[in-house]
Amino acid sequence: MEKAIEGIQVDKCSGCGKRFISPAYVCAACGSEEFAPDVISGEGKIYSHTTIRIAPEAFQAEAPYPMAIIELSHDLRLTARMQIEEGETMEIGKPVVCVGKNEAGYWFGLT
Numbered sequence: 001m002e003k004a005i006e007g008i009q010v011d012k013c014s015g016c017g018k019r020f021i022s023p024a025y026v027c028a029a030c031g032s033e034e035f036a037p038d039v040i041s042g043e044g045k046i047y048s049h050t051t052i053r054i055a056p057e058a059f060q061a062e063a064p065y066p067m068a069i070i071e072l073s074h075d076l077r078l079t080a081r082m083q084i085e086e087g088e089t090m091e092i093g094k095p096v097v098c099v100g101k102n103e104a105g106y107w108f109g110l111t
Contacts, residue, residue, distance in 0.1 A: 005098050007039035008072065008106065019074040040073055042098030044108070047071040049082070049090040059104075070096055070108055083109040 011024040015032030024035050047069040055063040066082035068090060082090060083099055088110050100107040 005042055005100060007042050008078070008098055010038050010040055010074075010076065011035040012038040019076060021076055021078055040076070042108075043111075044070040044072040044078075044096055044098075046090055046092055046094045046096060047077055048092065066090055068096070068108065070106075078106060080106040080108045083107050085109075 009022050010019045011022050012019050012035060013024075013027040013030060013032050014034035014036055015027060016030040018027055018029045019038060019040065020027075020035075022037075026033055027035075049066065049068040051064050051066050052059070053064045055065070059065070066084050068080060068082050070078045070080050072078060080098075081104070082096075084090065090110075095111045096108040097111050098106055099109045
């Protein structure tokens with residue numbers, strides 16, 4: 001598995017400190033519209049997972065591919081592609097780490 005990236009870019013509410021996956025426009029906790037960039041750990045665990053077999057047109061050549069909802073710190077969840085090695089299986093609760101990001105989103109691998 002690849003080395004973990006530095007972290008995940010999030011928006012932190014300037015009013016109450018709640019964090020949101022970027023981009024955020026209005027804080028659901030306090031109503032503020034002021035945010036500052038922040039970075040959180042790229043470590044988390046699998047909250048849910050699936051294998052995409054019928055993909056959108058842009059990703060049809062990559063199907064089937066694994067996806068998961070990742071539970072991060074600060075009560076955040078993120079949908080991400082999974083990088084699964086031969087013999088590895090996705091299971092709810094398994095620890096994961098962010099291994100990359102591209103224009104389509106974040107990539108995670110099992111730890």
